[in-house]
Amino acid sequence: MNKKLVSTILTGLFAVTMGFATQQPTVQASGKYTIVKSSFPIGGGTIYHAKSFTKNAYVWKHLNHKQKIANLKNYTNTSWYRTGIIILKHNGKKSVYYMVSNFSPLSKKTLTGFVWRGYLKKGYNPNFSKVNSIDLSLASNTDYKQFIKQSPSQTLTRKVLALFPNSKVDVKASEYALYRDPQKKPQGTVLEFKDLDQYVDNPNHNTESQRVAKIKSILLNNGVDLDGHYTIGISLKNFVFNPNIDDQQQGLILVER
Known part of the structure; x- marks a missing residue:
């Protein structure tokens, strides 16, 4: 599908x-x-x-x-x-x-x-402290950044973003990272990683620290400069999956800028 x-x-x-x-x-x-x-x-x-x-x-x-x-x-x-x-x-x-x-x-x-x-x-209510999901297609960049900052479901996202000190997250790029709709592909050189997609979109019993380390390792193995200046598309849900959906439920891409 x-x-x-x-x-x-x-x-x-x-x-x-x-x-x-x-x-x-x-x-x-x-x-x-x-x-x-x-x-x-x-x-x-x-x-x-x-x-x-x-x-x-x-x-x-x-x-x-x-x-x-x-x-x-x-x-x-x-x-x-x-x-x-x-x-x-x-x-x-x-x-x-x-x-x-x-x-x-x-x-x-x-x-x-x-x-x-x-x-x-x-706009969305800026209090996301008890909210675990957001519709990326309806959210602004401000909404999404606040959601990532406050939501209990975004602890992994916050740690992954911390790997990129010079980059910024973008809600439209994040929507593309999740759905990969060609019509919504961001402008610029989009970096997609099949091994990363495979890892983040399959359940595992790793700890959060192990997941961050694995994601970092995959990125480095793909030649990513973590100190580079990227636009980040990211949609992570702490590896909590809906069993009724057979398509991608988490995603991470980088856009060179």
Whole structure:
């Protein structure tokens, strides 16, 4: 199975989990709230997080504002996935609301509702201390660097990156390292290593220190200058694999710059 296909499948699964709007849903407002315009893009969305964790900011089940389902200030580790945009008129004034779904790995169920856009800030929640995964296609470089810095799942990644004191990580290069989609191949000379791919994408019982040493050894055997200036594409998950996926789940590439 090629990596582009896997990426498509994962996106489909992600869409189902997050209540992805593949069809324009029916949204209703009471007599006090009138929908002026609504848009539910197919095949895309945007990540947001709460702008403040000290002020009340409610997510409503319906646009009639009768039932609160969440208060954003209580979701300190959560990002929200926007799937719809609604312009609502109330008492002669227009406001823009977003249809959002809870995007937290800590959630036991998915929450979907409506929230005033002024309560949200674009991008992943910068608190990744309890988050073990991130969608590379939706993350910015800032998001990904913060995720690597904080996430419990990124201890190996941090140690591997420490091998390259003069290089920088890039989220788009990291997406390519994982899926190897030719259409997303970074510009420049991309260094890929079959023996490294084989090692990082197969389970083993090595300790973390042994894994770092093995990765370093493979890189050196391939003539890599660890003090060089590279753009790094990296996606490591501490060798925790999903048995239901038969394609690459970890990856590391270098781009000469």
